[in-house]
Amino acid sequence: MRTQVAIVGGGPAGLLLSHLLHRRGIASVVLEGRDRAYVERRQRAGMLEQGTTDVLRESGAGERLDREGLVHHGLELRFGGAGHRIPLTDLTGRTVTVYAQTEIVKDLVALRLADGGDVRFEAEVLEIDASAPSVTYRQDGRTHTLECDYVAGCDGFHGVSRPTVPGLRTFSREYPFAWLGILADVPPSTHELIYANHERGFALHSLRSPKVSRLYLQVPPDEDLGAWPDTRIWDELAARLATGDGWELRQGPVTDRSITPMRSFVAEPMRHDRLFLAGDAAHIVPPTGAKGLNLAVADVTVLARALTERYASGSETLLDGYSATCLRRAWRAEHFSYWMTTLLHVDPAADPFALRLQRSHLDYVASSEAAATTLAENYVGLPFD
CATH class of the missing domain: 3.30.9.10 (D-Amino Acid Oxidase, subunit A, domain 2)
Structure with missing residues (x-):
């Protein structure tokens, strides 16, 4: 079996990457270890930045988001028995939207399957080869090897992608x-x-x-x-x-x-040879800043753009800059999440x-x-x- 991009992990990062690549004519296969029902009911937060909603809408994945998402123009800090509103839109011209990650996953699974996308549930990834790119996995009791041009590790903090990268520098705080x-x-x-x-x-x-x-x-x-x-x-x-x-x-x-x-966690670099880490596979933020899902969307947006350039022109300039580009945003989000956490917790x-x-x-x-x-x-x- 062969595809252009093998995507390890069928959460929002992996599914969105597959969807973005499909819209650019790039083939992919998504390998997800859990069954579809588990993936679609897994409860996660859902505060979406303006940029995240823009990406979903522009990719054609925003129909239900626009119908059911709750747009917010402010938030309240409450302390000393009193509330203090922060007018987000008045200060920035931008909004945030409440729409659960669970619902985003449902939307993306439906889109990929409707488009004939190859999403393989209950596919346990055993090994990733980043040099002669391939992914070995087990499904229905049989072992398979999927050859590819590139591998995207979107399988979360506990996945197999990050341990594949040698010489990683990690930074963490509990x-x-x-x-x-x-x-x-x-x-x-x-x-x-x-x-x-x-x-x-x-x-x-x-x-x-x-x-x-x-x-x-x-x-x-x-x-x-x-x-x-x-x-x-x-x-x-x-x-x-x-x-x-x-x-x-x-x-x-x-x-x-x-x-x-x-916890806070960052792994550097986010690329090893033909393997690219995205989302929680590369970084974790405390939920106070509402950045986890949004960072994952930003990562795969950058990666989809870089892969599009590679297949369209042969240039690997954007691929070469992927890790540095994503880490700049990740560290800004890490600092903000740390700041919000220490500001509000006892x-x-x-x-x-x-x-x-x-x-x-x-x-x-x-x-x-x-x-x-x-x-x-x-x-x-x-x-x-």
């Missing part, structure tokens, strides 16, 4: 807290996201749809999910999100819950001096247009170009 996240069948109590700093820890009120809420609590990284019955979750959310103006948190049935560790080891510095910083962001603009332009996303 945070002394995690997020307990829930989905609840209740209309959101807010029209824009609320990022709350409270002496008992961070809380986030997000939303999934007009009828479904997504909420998070800061918890210790080794927290037992079983120690959090619904009543305790709602009580803690209400306490951390409380204001002095009578705002009330709506409560409803919890349909999903999980604990997510917080470090259990922080002394009173550090806590007062944090509060001073929050006051500054809420009162200074310059500081608010820095937050806003990073949150809505820097231009892809």
Whole structure:
């Protein structure tokens, strides 16, 4: 078997890359270790930057996004019992959109299959050869080898692509807290996201749809999910999100819950010979800045453009610059995500001096247009170009 680009991983990065290449006449095969049902129901965040929505729309993958996505023009920082709105659009001219990663994956799977795309589920990748490019995988009890011109490693933090790259430099940071996240069948109590700093820890009120809420609590990284019955979750959310103006948190049935560790991670370079890393295979950000999915989209947009140039003209200039181009954006997102995380979370080891510095910083962001603009332009996303 042979194709032009073998794509390891059938999440949003791999599927979008395959879709973008198809629209440019470049053949690809997507190899995904999980079954289709698992991939389409895997819960992930879904705050899309302006650039991400632009890419999806321009590629023809934005029909349901435009119909069901919730466009936001601001967000709220909440601390000291009061809310402080950051007017994202007024400060930047750009917006963000709430549309779950789960739905993006469903849209892209449907598009690829409708176009006759080759997406192979339950295909366990065993080995990647980056020099004489090929991918060996097991499917239906049989081992196959897929030869190709290039390999795109879009298989996430725990995938097989990154360990294939020799001599990687890695940079990482573990945070002394995690997020307990829930989905609840209740209309959101807010029209824009609320990022709350409270002496008992961070809380986030997000939303999934007009009828479904997504909420998070800061918890210790080794927290037992079983120690959090619904009543305790709602009580803690209400306490951390409380204001002095009578705002009330709506409560409803919890349909999903999980604990997510917080880490920052970058691997350099993002290319080895004919293998290119993209998305979580190359970098992880704490979710506070809402950058993970958007970085993955930026990576594969750059890679699709570079491969298009290669097949159209024979030039590898853009391919040669792929790693440096993507890492510039990744490190900016890493810094912003770290900044948002340390601005809003309570470090259990922080002394009173550090806590007062944090509060001073929050006051500054809420009162200074310059500081608010820095937050806003990073949150809505820097231009892809």
